[in-house]
Amino acid sequence: MSDNHKLPLVALISGGGTNLQAIIDGAVGDLPVEIRAVISNRPDVLGLTRAENAGIPTRVLNHKTFPDRESYDQALIELIDEYQPGLVVLAGFMRILTPGFVRHYAGRMFNIHPSLLPKFRGLHTHQQALDEGETLHGASVHFVTEELDGGPLIVQAQVPVRDGDDAGTLANRVLQREHLIYPLAIRWFAQQRLHLAGNGQVYLDNQPLQQPVLFTPGQEIV
Numbered sequence: 383m384s385d386n387h388k389l390p391l392v393a394l395i396s397g398g399g400t401n402l403q404a405i406i407d408g409a410v411g412d413l414p415v416e417i418r419a420v421i422s423n424r425p426d427v428l429g430l431t432r433a434e435n436a437g438i439p440t441r442v443l444n445h446k447t448f449p450d451r452e453s454y455d456q457a458l459i460e461l462i463d464e465y466q467p468g469l470v471v472l473a474g475f476m477r478i479l480t481p482g483f484v485r486h487y488a489g490r491m492f493n494i495h496p497s498l499l500p501k502f503r504g505l506h507t508h509q510q511a512l513d514e515g516e517t518l519h520g521a522s523v524h525f526v527t528e529e530l531d532g533g534p535l536i537v538q539a540q541v542p543v544r545d546g547d548d549a550g551t552l553a554n555r556v557l558q559r560e561h562l563i564y565p566l567a568i569r570w571f572a573q574q575r576l577h578l579a580g581n582g583q584v585y586l587d588n589q590p591l592q593q594p595v596l597f598t599p600g601q602e603i604v
């Protein structure tokens with residue numbers, strides 16, 4: 383597939399960027415995206431180095447240099463739109479977004495969240511799952527809407543919670559799955575097989591998703 387047919391994408395990060403790395407690795411392979419920029423709200427994070435190593439332009443827009451959330455998000459829109467992305471992916475971007483920002487990218491912004499939404503929105507999801515005595519945990523990819531971690535779900539992956547797990551071991555197990563389902567959802571979108579209708583309904587291959595696709599390792603989902 384030539385670059386002309388690749389989906390232009392901008393990724394927003396705040397940290398280590400292992401999900402970003404999975405997308406970069408996909409793009410080096412056959413994931414039909416062109417990562418036009420990686421933008422971080424924090425300087426000196428490992429995710430920026432990952433992008434630089436892959437030859438992807440990086441930008442830092444430090445939220446600490448803005449007086450309020452509105453002015454930051456407006457500047458972020460202007461920066462992102464320099465790259466004219468067809469899709470914005472939040473890849474560990476640890477910021478609450480203003481409604482105006484979310485509306486600007488309606489239907490073309492994804493987030494990945496480390497829980498089986500609607501369970502455990504917000505932070506510390508792994509500890510929450512342990513505290514609740516869950517035996518199944520996982521990750522979700524969803525379209526971003528104004529409701530924090532509440533947008534329409536696309537795909538989920540489950541992992542078992544094992545005896546002796548702590549938040550760290552559980553986070554690692556979930557991350558391995560995140561690295562599979564985020565590129566998968568991006569692939570569907572890039573192939574124009576996935577879209578969000580105005581009523582909030584997600585469609586995959588022209589079928590309304592009644593529930594998120596459940597990713598099962600070993601089972602080929604194309």
Ligand code: GRF
Pocket residue numbers: 397398399400401402429473474475494495496521557560
């Ligand atoms: C992931 O667990 C993601 O689900 C959450 O933040 C973490 C980011 O990890 N939103 P990384 O920066 O991609 O390694």
